[in-house]
Amino acid sequence: MSRLSTPKFPYFHSKFLLLALFLLSLVSCEHQDDESEQAVLLKLKRYWLNPVAIKHWVPLVNSSFSHCSWPEIFCLNNSVIELSLRDKNISGIIPSFICDLHNLEYIDLGWNYLQGEFPTSVYNCSKLEYLDLSQNLFVGALPEDIHSLADQLHYLDLGANNFSGQFPAAIGRLQELRSLYLYQNLFNGSVPLQIGNLSELENLGLAYNELLPSKLPFSFKQLKKLKFLWMIRTNLIGEIPDFIGDMTALEHINLSQNELTGKIPDDLFLLMNLTHIYLYSNKLSGEIPQVIKSLNLLEIDFSENNLTGTIPSDIGN
Ligand SMILES: *[C@@H]1O[C@H](CO)[C@@H](O)[C@H](O)[C@H]1NC(C)=O
Ligand SMILES: *[C@@H]1O[C@H](CO)[C@@H](O)[C@H](O)[C@H]1NC(C)=O
Ligand SMILES: *[C@@H]1O[C@H](CO)[C@@H](O)[C@H](O)[C@H]1NC(C)=O
Ligand SMILES: *[C@@H]1O[C@H](CO)[C@@H](O)[C@H](O)[C@H]1NC(C)=O
Ligand SMILES: *[C@@H]1O[C@H](CO)[C@@H](O)[C@H](O)[C@H]1NC(C)=O
Ligand SMILES: *[C@@H]1O[C@H](CO)[C@@H](O)[C@H](O)[C@H]1NC(C)=O
Ligand SMILES: *[C@@H]1O[C@H](CO)[C@@H](O)[C@H](O)[C@H]1NC(C)=O
Ligand SMILES: *[C@@H]1O[C@H](CO)[C@@H](O)[C@H](O)[C@H]1NC(C)=O
Ligand SMILES: *[C@@H]1O[C@H](CO)[C@@H](O)[C@H](O)[C@H]1NC(C)=O
Ligand SMILES: *[C@@H]1O[C@H](CO)[C@@H](O)[C@H](O)[C@H]1NC(C)=O
Secondary structure (H helix, E strand, O other), X not given: OHHHHHHHHHHHHHHHHHHHHHHHHHHHHHHHHHHHHHHHHHHHHHHOOOOHHHOOOOOOOOOOOHHHHOOOEEEEOOEEEEEEXXXXXXXXXXXXXXXXXXXXXXXXXXXXXXXXXXXHHHHHOOOOOEEEOOOOEEEEEOOOOHHHOOOOOOEEEOOOOEEEEOOOHHHHHOOOOOEEEOOOOEEOOOOOHHHHHOOOOOEEEOOOOOOOOEOOOHHHHHOOOOOEEEXXXXXXXXXXXXXXXXXOOOOEEEOOOOOOEEOOOHHHHHOOOOOEEEOOOOEEEEEOOOOOOOOOOOEXXXXXXXXXXXXXXXXXO
């Protein structure tokens, strides 16, 4: 009797066991995933030597998703997509395990004391759209393979650090960029032509870098969506090119404190959406254009140049 039933029993049993194991693995896998995101965050906190500003990052026993309620974290479907750690007195470097938060789209670590070279560790964050590392202590050249940042990156702010050297050409391969801020660093190459390849670009901030004396690159003519051009003190020379009149989306231009010469092109005031224009402290000369089509102008500063004539009185209607 036992000889008949025994072969059946293990068979039945093992099938059930497999199914049970399978179901269990589904459950525990899901659970482990969530737990591990919290574990990654707690590991980050320890790695940065427990900054006071995030001392409330402690696991809550009654909820495995408790980290989603921490003010610095934003989750979607219980998975971390945003890390907002601006001005939290964080020092140290950005570890590569930050990308173990697989769904991370948004990293703001601006206004901290992070150091070292550009953190290529974030290359592994494959869903990254927004990266703000401004106002930290980063140094060194930007990597030649900076296009290894996620394809969909649309916001990059590296301003107010000590990055130096050339702008890598590969920056022109971050095709989805809408905002690029590299202001106030120690960059010393020329203005990168490849920026003209960024057809979605709306905001460009290169101000306060001791660049090699260069003209505004002809490739900028292609920036048909550019609204904000901020290039104070970047060693611009030569004339303001006529093609500026083709950059039809421009709203706010600041080319102050450069070495621009020649006259202000008439085409500048054909820009319909222009609201702010600052050409303060250059070597511009000649007559100020008198035909103004830019009906939305709010502010003009042409002082400290060698211009003649006056700003037309029909401005600012
Ligand atoms: C459960 O967690 C919530 C916050 O998510 C907290 O307010 C509450 O006190 C906790 N309850 C217990 C019994 O720990
Ligand atoms: C959230 O998860 C549900 C179920 O897994 C899925 O159908 C939905 O598409 C997810 N939403 C997003 C925005 O990923
Ligand atoms: C900032 O962090 C440093 C350690 O890195 C610490 O000595 C200092 O007290 C912190 N400052 C504040 C305001 O928390
Ligand atoms: C990306 O992740 C892989 C696998 O974890 C690792 O081998 C690689 O070094 C990481 N790359 C960077 C740039 O951190
Ligand atoms: C950044 O550069 C400035 C000016 O060259 C220097 O005074 C400062 O020590 C540098 N900081 C770092 C973190 O390299
Ligand atoms: C630019 O900066 C880099 C790094 O600081 C330096 O090695 C190089 O000599 C500088 N080049 C020029 C032209 O000043
Ligand atoms: C990128 O820009 C450079 C310089 O302006 C140009 O030679 C090159 O063809 C551009 N590449 C693409 C893919 O548009
Ligand atoms: C000018 O501004 C208007 C209103 O914001 C906008 O619809 C239009 O597309 C802008 N023009 C250009 C060329 O970007
Ligand atoms: C541009 O330059 C003017 C000085 O002419 C200054 O008042 C203004 O704040 C600058 N704009 C930006 C965005 O820096
Ligand atoms: C300013 O312009 C006037 C006349 O256009 C010229 O005579 C004078 O030399 C110029 N001054 C400077 C400092 O360029």
